[in-house]
Amino acid sequence: MSNFNIDAIKNQTYDAIVIGSGISGGWAAKELTGKGLRTLVLERGREVKHVIDYPTTLMQPWEFEHHGRINKEVKDANPIVSKCYAFYEGTEQFFVKDAEHPYVQEKPFDWIRGYQTGGKSLLWARQTQRWSEYDFQGPARDGFAVDWPIRYADLAPWYSYVEKFAGISGNKDNVPSLPDGEFLAPHELNCLEKYFKEQVAKNYKDRQIITGRCAHLTSPKQVHYDQGRAQCQSRTICERGCPYGGYFSSNSSTLPWAAKTGKLTLRPHSVVHSIIYDEKKGKATGVRVIDSNTKQMMEFYARIIFVNAAALNSNLVLLNSTSHRFPNGLGNDSGVLGKYVAFHNYTATIDAEYEGFLGSTTDGRKPNSAYIPRFRNVEKQETDFLRGYAAGFSAGHYQHDDRSGLGEDLKKALLKPEYNNVWNVGSHMMGETIPKESNYVALDSSKLDPWGIPQLKISVDYDDNDRKMVKDFFEQLTEMYTKAGFKNIRTNDSHRTPGLDIHEMGGARMGKDPKTSVLNKWNAIHSCKNVFVTDGAAMTSTSTQNPSLTYMAMTARSADYAVKEMRKGNL
Numbered sequence: 363m364s365n366f367n368i369d370a371i372k373n374q375t376y377d378a379i380v381i382g383s384g385i386s387g388g389w390a391a392k393e394l395t396g397k398g399l400r401t402l403v404l405e406r407g408r409e410v411k412h413v414i415d416y417p418t419t420l421m422q423p424w425e426f427e428h429h430g431r432i433n434k435e436v437k438d439a440n441p442i443v444s445k446c447y448a449f450y451e452g453t454e455q456f457f458v459k460d461a462e463h464p465y466v467q468e469k470p471f472d473w474i475r476g477y478q479t480g481g482k483s484l485l486w487a488r489q490t491q492r493w494s495e496y497d498f499q500g501p502a503r504d505g506f507a508v509d510w511p512i513r514y515a516d517l518a519p520w521y522s523y524v525e526k527f528a529g530i531s532g533n534k535d536n537v538p539s540l541p542d543g544e545f546l547a548p549h550e551l552n553c554l555e556k557y558f559k560e561q562v563a564k565n566y567k568d569r570q571i572i573t574g575r576c577a578h579l580t581s582p583k584q585v586h587y588d589q590g591r592a593q594c595q596s597r598t599i600c601e602r603g604c605p606y607g608g609y610f611s612s613n614s615s616t617l618p619w620a621a622k623t624g625k626l627t628l629r630p631h632s633v634v635h636s637i638i639y640d641e642k643k644g645k646a647t648g649v650r651v652i653d654s655n656t657k658q659m660m661e662f663y664a665r666i667i668f669v670n671a672a673a674l675n676s677n678l679v680l681l682n683s684t685s686h687r688f689p690n691g692l693g694n695d696s697g698v699l700g701k702y703v704a705f706h707n708y709t710a711t712i713d714a715e716y717e718g719f720l721g722s723t724t725d726g727r728k729p730n731s732a733y734i735p736r737f738r739n740v741e742k743q744e745t746d747f748l749r750g751y752a753a754g755f756s757a758g759h760y761q762h763d764d765r766s767g768l769g770e771d772l773k774k775a776l777l778k779p780e781y782n783n784v785w786n787v788g789s790h791m792m793g794e795t796i797p798k799e800s801n802y803v804a805l806d807s808s809k810l811d812p813w814g815i816p817q818l819k820i821s822v823d824y825d826d827n828d829r830k831m832v833k834d835f836f837e838q839l840t841e842m843y844t845k846a847g848f849k850n851i852r853t854n855d856s857h858r859t860p861g862l863d864i865h866e867m868g869g870a871r872m873g874k875d876p877k878t879s880v881l882n883k884w885n886a887i888h889s890c891k892n893v894f895v896t897d898g899a900a901m902t903s904t905s906t907q908n909p910s911l912t913y914m915a916m917t918a919r920s921a922d923y924a925v926k927e928m929r930k931g932n933l
Contacts, residue, residue, distance in 0.1 A: 371663065376402040376627070377928075379649050379664040381634050381679060384481025386897040386913040387670035388612030388620075389524065393921035394668070395625035402627045402662055403617075404651060406671075407477030409630040410456075410484070412590075412613040416603030418452040426451045442472050445862055448485050448601045456484050456601070466806045468821035472861035473674065479630060480613040481672065482864065485601045488577045488609050488729065490530050491752075491907035492521050492541040496740055501903050504739075504748050507702060507797045508873040510902050511883035514541065520915035528610040528914065529586050531730070532575030540572075540735040540907070547581040548573045549730045553722050554757035554785050559732070561846040569737040569842075571755060574730045577610035577911075589615050598727045609729070631655050633813045636683040637667060637692050637893060645892045645933070646692070652813045666892045666924050666933055670917070673703075673898030674803055677869035678818045680880075680895070681805050693880050693887035699870055701802040703822055704904045706865040707751070707793035709856050710832045712839045714848035715784040716757070723759040723781055731756035734789070736906040738834065747830035751793040752906040753839070759785045787848060791835045794906045796827055797868050822860045865909055867901035885920040892933040894920045 377399035380390045387403060394401045409415075423429055430451045437444045440460045449457050458475040465473055476482040495514040501507040518541070525544040532545040551559065551573055559571035578594040579586050586592075591607030591614055600609050607614035620626040635650040638661065648663035669676045677700050683692035691699045731754050738750035760782050764775040801823065805816035836853045843851050860866075873879025876888035885900050887893045896917040898909060905912075927933045 374661065375663040376400045377664060378402070378666045378668065379404065379662055380668045380670060381649065382481060382670035382672060382675070382897070383479050383612055383617065383628065384476075384670065384672060384897070385483045385486070385612060385910050386917045387668070388480070388483065388616035389914050389917040390668040390670055390896065390921055391620040391626060392616040393918050394925065395620040395623040397921070397925045398625065399925065400625050400627070401620070402629060402664065404632040404634055404649065404662070405479055405481075405628065405630045406633045406654060407479070407481075407630060409628070410478040410480055410603075410613060412607070412618060413603075413605045416605060417455065419599070419602045419605050421452065443474060445472055445858070446474050446864075452599065453485065453601045456603075462812075464809070464811060465817050466809060466819040468819050469823050470859040471820040471822050472859050473820065474861060474864050475672070479617065479628065480611050483611040484603055484613060486910060487908075488600065489908040490525075490528075490575050490577050490911040491733075492543055493517070493905045493907050493912050494539050494541050496539055497903070497905040497907070500749060500905075504743070506748060507903050508871065508875065508878050511872050511874045516883070517912070517915050517919065520919040521911065524911065524914040524918055526583075527585060528577055528615065529579045529582065529591075530575055530911070531578045531580045533573050535570065535572045537570055537572065537735045539737070539740050543575070545575070546579065546583075549576070549578075549580065549728045551732055552724050552757060553719050554716060554759075554787065555732045555755065557719070558755065558757070558787070558846050562842060565842075565845045568740075569734065571732050571734055574733040574754070576730045578729055579608050589619060591615065594729065596727045596729060598729050600729055633815070634671065634679050635659065635813075635815055636679065637669075638663075639683065639685045639687060639692060639890065641685065641687055646890055652815070654813065657813065665928055666894070668917070668921070668924075669893065669895045669899070670897045673866045673869060673901075674818060674820070676895055676897055676899040677803050678805070678815075680870055680899075681803075682815060692893065693870075693890050695889050696877050696879060698799075698878060699880055700804050701799050701869065702797035702871055703801045703803055703866060703868045704795045704797040704901075705822065705860050705867065706863040706904060706906075707795055707824065707828050707831065708790060708863045709824075709858055710791040710793075710835050710854070711788060711856070712836060712843070712851065712853045713786065713788045714843045714851040715786060716846075716848050717784050718847070719759070719785060720781070720783065738838075745830070745834060747827045747834065748796055749794040750906055751791045751831055751835055753789045753791050753835070755787070755789045757785055757787045787843070789839055791832065792863075792906055792908075793828060793831045793835070794904050796825070797871070797903060798825065803869055822866075824860065865898070865904070867898040867904050867909060870895050870899040871902045872900050873902060884923045885916055886924075892924075894924055896920050
C-alpha cells in the first residue's frame with residue numbers, strides 16, 4: 363500500500379502548477395513549459411479547443427433560432443450575465459450562468475465569468491495599452507493605496523516581449539501618459555474620427571485622439587504564423603471565438619505554444635479548493651482540486667504555483683487556503699487579503715451628431731475605435747478628484763430604410779437604403795477607481811457552492827471620487843464636442859453596478875511592506891515565496907488603461923524570475 367501511495371504522489375507531481383487558463387494563466391503555461399518545466403494547468407471549466415469548439419463562429423444571422431438575441435427564458439434565468447454587452451445567442455456558451463456558480467452580493471455586483479479553457483480571453487474586448495510611470499507612481503504621489511514595488515522600467519522590456527508574441531496593433535503616438543510599444547499596422551480612423559482628432563489637436567495642448575491599440579493581427583509576423591494564426595478578417599464577431607486566430611487568446615496562442623513543448627498537462631473540470639501549505643518546509647507544496655463532475659477531491663504537487671484564476675477567484679482560492687500558519691488565508695499576515703478591491707468606472711457615455719461629411723460613409727468593419735488617453739491630473743493635481751479617466755470614441759454614418767410599404771414597394775425600398783442626414787458620435791469613460799479597505803471580498807462559510815466551497819461575498823461600490831470624475835468627463839467631453847461643431851450633445855450616467863466593466867483588480871495587492879500588502883515585487887507572496895499571483899488580484903491600483911497587457915507582462919516577468927530562483931534552489 364505504501365508503494366502505491368508513493369507512485370500515486372509521483373504521478374500527480376509536476377514542476378509547476380498554474381491555476382487558471384485565461385490570459386495570464388496561458389502566459390504562465392507558455393513561459394514555464396518553454397523553460398523546460400513540466401506544468402499542470404488547472405481549469406475549472408470544460409475544455410474548449412481552438413477552432414473545433416467555436417460552434418457559432420461561422421454562422422450567419424439567419425441561422426440563429428432567435429436571430430442572435432437571447433430569448434426571454436434565458437434572460438429571466440440570468441439577470442446578471444444577460445447585462446453583459448457580449449452575451450447573446452452566438453456567445454452564451456462561453457459565459458457562466460447565474461444559477462450554476464452562486465456568490466453573495468453584500469452590495470450589488472455583476473460578476474461576469476467565463477469558465478472554460480481560455481477563460482475570458484475568448485470574450486475580452488482586446489484593448490491593450492501599456493501602463494505608464496504616472497500609473498505606477500500614482501499611489502505614492504497622490505497618497506492612496508500603498509506604493510507599487512515596481513515602476514514602468516521594470517515592466518517595459520516585458521511589455522515588448524509579450525507585445526511581439528501576442529500581436530498588438532497601434533501607432534507610435536508619443537503620449538506621455540501612454541507609452542508606445544511594439545506595434546503591428548494600426549487600424550485606420552474614419553473621416554469623422556480624423557476630423558475630431560484634428561479639432562482636439564487644434565484646441566488643446568494636453569489631450570489627443572489616437573487610434574486604439576488592440577490585440578489584432580493586422581499585419582502578422584512569422585512568430586504569429588508559427589502559432590498557426592492568420593491576419594484579422596475584421597469580422598467584428600470576435601467573442602464567438604476566431605477560427606483564424608486573428609485576435610489574441612490563450613486558445614489560439616499561448617496554450618497551443620505550451621503544448622508543443624510536450625511539457626504541458628491541461629486538466630479541465632478542476633475546481634481548485636485550496637493551496638496546500640507545508641508547515642515544516644515553510645512553503646506551498648501543491649493544490650487541492652475537486653473534480654467538477656465526480657466531486658472527488660484530489661491533490662497535485664509542485665515546487666512553484668502560479669495563481670491565475672482571475673482576480674476575484676484568485677482571492678477566493680487564497681482566502682480558502684487556511685492552515686495553522688495562515689488561519690486567515692495563505693499569505694494573509696497583513697490582514698489585507700481580499701481588501702482594497704478596485705475596478706474601472708464605465709457608467710458614463712456622451713453622444714452627439716455632426717452634419718458634415720454627408721458624402722462619405724464608413725466602409726466595412728473594424729474591431730477597434732479611437733481612444734482618448736488620460737489627460738486629467740497627469741503632471742499635477744488639477745481637479746477635486748484623484749487620478750483620471752481615459753475614453754473610447756467612435757463615429758458612424760448609418761443607413762436607414764423605408765419599411766412602410768408592402769410587397770413590391772417594400773422590396774424596392776429595402777434595396778435602396780439611404781444614409782441619415784447626420785453622423786453619430788459617441789464616447790464612453792473608463793475611470794480609475796481608488797482602492798479602499800471598504801471595497802472587499804470575503805468567504806461566506808454559511809453558504810457553500812455546489813462543490814462544498816464557501817461562496818465569495820462581494821462588497822464593492824462607487825464613491826464620491828467616482829461621481830466627481832463622471833461630472834468632469836461630461837464637462838470636458840461636452841466642451842470638446844462643442845469646439846468640434848458637434849450638435850445634439852447627450853450625456854448619460856447608466857448608474858450600472860460595478861462588475862460589468864469586467865476589470866476587477868486587487869485583493870492580493872503588491873507592495874514593498876509585508877505589513878500592508880500580500881505580494882512582493884516579483885508577484886510572490888511575501889511569506890510564501892513559491893506562490894505567485896500575476897492576474898488582476900495582484901494590482902495595487904487600477905490606472906485608466908485596460909489591464910490585460912499588464913497581466914501578460916507581469917506573468918512573463920514573474921515566470922522568468924521563478925524558474926531562475928527554482929534552479930538556484932531558492933524555491
